Amino acid sequence: MKIRTIFALCLATATLTLTSCNSSQKDENVTTPIENIMTRTSIRAFTPEKLTDAEIETLLRAGMAAPTAVNKQPWDFVVVDDPALLDSLQAALSKAPITRANCQQVIVVCGNMQKALEGDAQAYWIQDCSAATQNILLAAHAMGLGAVWCGVLPIKERIEAVSAVLKLPSFVRPLCVIPVGHPAEAPQPKDKWKSENVHRNAAW
Amino acid sequence: MKIRTIFALCLATATLTLTSCNSSQKDENVTTPIENIMTRTSIRAFTPEKLTDAEIETLLRAGMAAPTAVNKQPWDFVVVDDPALLDSLQAALSKAPITRANCQQVIVVCGNMQKALEGDAQAYWIQDCSAATQNILLAAHAMGLGAVWCGVLPIKERIEAVSAVLKLPSFVRPLCVIPVGHPAEAPQPKDKWKSENVHRNAAW
Numbered sequence: 001m002k003i004r005t006i007f008a009l010c011l012a013t014a015t016l017t018l019t020s021c022n023s024s025q026k027d028e029n030v031t032t033p034i035e036n037i038m039t040r041t042s043i044r045a046f047t048p049e050k051l052t053d054a055e056i057e058t059l060l061r062a063g064m065a066a067p068t069a070v071n072k073q074p075w076d077f078v079v080v081d082d083p084a085l086l087d088s089l090q091a092a093l094s095k096a097p098i099t100r101a102n103c104q105q106v107i108v109v110c111g112n113m114q115k116a117l118e119g120d121a122q123a124y125w126i127q128d129c130s131a132a133t134q135n136i137l138l139a140a141h142a143m144g145l146g147a148v149w150c151g152v153l154p155i156k157e158r159i160e161a162v163s164a165v166l167k168l169p170s171f172v173r174p175l176c177v178i179p180v181g182h183p184a185e186a187p188q189p190k191d192k193w194k195s196e197n198v199h200r201n202a203a204w
Numbered sequence: 205m206k207i208r209t210i211f212a213l214c215l216a217t218a219t220l221t222l223t224s225c226n227s228s229q230k231d232e233n234v235t236t237p238i239e240n241i242m243t244r245t246s247i248r249a250f251t252p253e254k255l256t257d258a259e260i261e262t263l264l265r266a267g268m269a270a271p272t273a274v275n276k277q278p279w280d281f282v283v284v285d286d287p288a289l290l291d292s293l294q295a296a297l298s299k300a301p302i303t304r305a306n307c308q309q310v311i312v313v314c315g316n317m318q319k320a321l322e323g324d325a326q327a328y329w330i331q332d333c334s335a336a337t338q339n340i341l342l343a344a345h346a347m348g349l350g351a352v353w354c355g356v357l358p359i360k361e362r363i364e365a366v367s368a369v370l371k372l373p374s375f376v377r378p379l380c381v382i383p384v385g386h387p388a389e390a391p392q393p394k395d396k397w398k399s400e401n402v403h404r405n406a407a408w
Contacts, residue, residue, distance in 0.1 A: 033346035130334030142237035
């Protein structure tokens with residue numbers, strides 16, 4: 001074997017190794033789950049680009065991965081991308097950034113009383129659906145998307161208006177509306193750490 | 205230069221590259237935020253190892269990073285590691301895995317009505333504190349710890365019992381108790397995806 005051939009072979013190996021190295025090094029910049037939690041913030045302005053069905057499914061899978069009391073999974077998720085319905089939802093939630101001009105789709109997180117616990121424990125659905133909502137917000141942030149939690153429950157007029165727009169059955173209650181999309185703003189995450197919020201044992 | 209020298213040089217370069225590659229490849233195994241959401245599951249059995257103050261602070265910082273209605277941050281967090289109090293909390297929450305024999309510490313997530321919104325909107329604190337709870341569960345999982353959401357509200361007897369054990373002021377309401385620690389079990393995460401939970405626009 002000639003020197004040149006050996007050298008070329010070695011160079012090719014090194015190049016190949018370096019190439020695969022570069023793709024690995026990219027992973028050093030992957031956001032960790034805790035960084036993702038700490039840097040998530042509400043996004044209210046979006047580009048005109050719609051989410052893909054796969055992106056929406058990832059968000060919904062994250063939502064359904066939340067824990068629920070007695071594993072009841074007492075929820076339904078309504079994906080709204082009809083422009084007229086988006087305008088109607090915006091009218092129902094005065095300050096929400098949902099108009100068709102700003103937002104291509106929202107996810108409405110609902111409790112389903114046919115799946116919920118009974119009696120006093122029924123209200124656990126609110127905590128279950130809140131956990132699902134938080135998972136969706138975190139997943140959106142991890143995907144480079146933006147989202148914001150627009151409260152519906154417990155405001156009676158909002159519950160009625162959203163239920164009417166989406167023709168929800170009487171056993172389905174909207175908790176919140178999540179506008180989600182590609183961010184058209186980059187606000188600084190708030191630092192909400194306050195040591196005075198922390199207490200030890202029974203010494204309030 | 206001799207063939208052997210060139211070959212040795214090339215081999216050294218390749219080895220060096222591969223070594224630095226290996227450290228990068230390790231990062232490929234870093235859990236992404238979405239994997240962390242999808243693989244979190246409830247952990248109810250713990251080793252005797254206590255959490256460090258730094259670990260507890262990370263969990264609490266994650267909790268306080270949750271979004272809240274009108275940014276009210278209507279919460280307080282009680283860290284309980286006193287063995288007698290743990291036993292008392294276990295007595296207050298019959299099925300919770302909180303005895304001193306099993307669990308070294310819990311975080312009690314509370315709403316503070318002096319910080320909450322007023323009127324009908326006050327109840328948003330439940331959603332705010334639920335988002336904080338979910339952040340704590342996800343942060344624990346990301347840190348290799350385990351945790352479980354033990355419901356208190358809306359069950360009146362549990363609210364009263366937990367409030368009495370922790371001597372909570374009347375304006376502070378316990379939402380849930382989170383036993384947290386080093387896992388002594390490794391249950392399989394549940395697959396809770398159900399396509400029938402997903403609806404489009406106003407077509408229920």
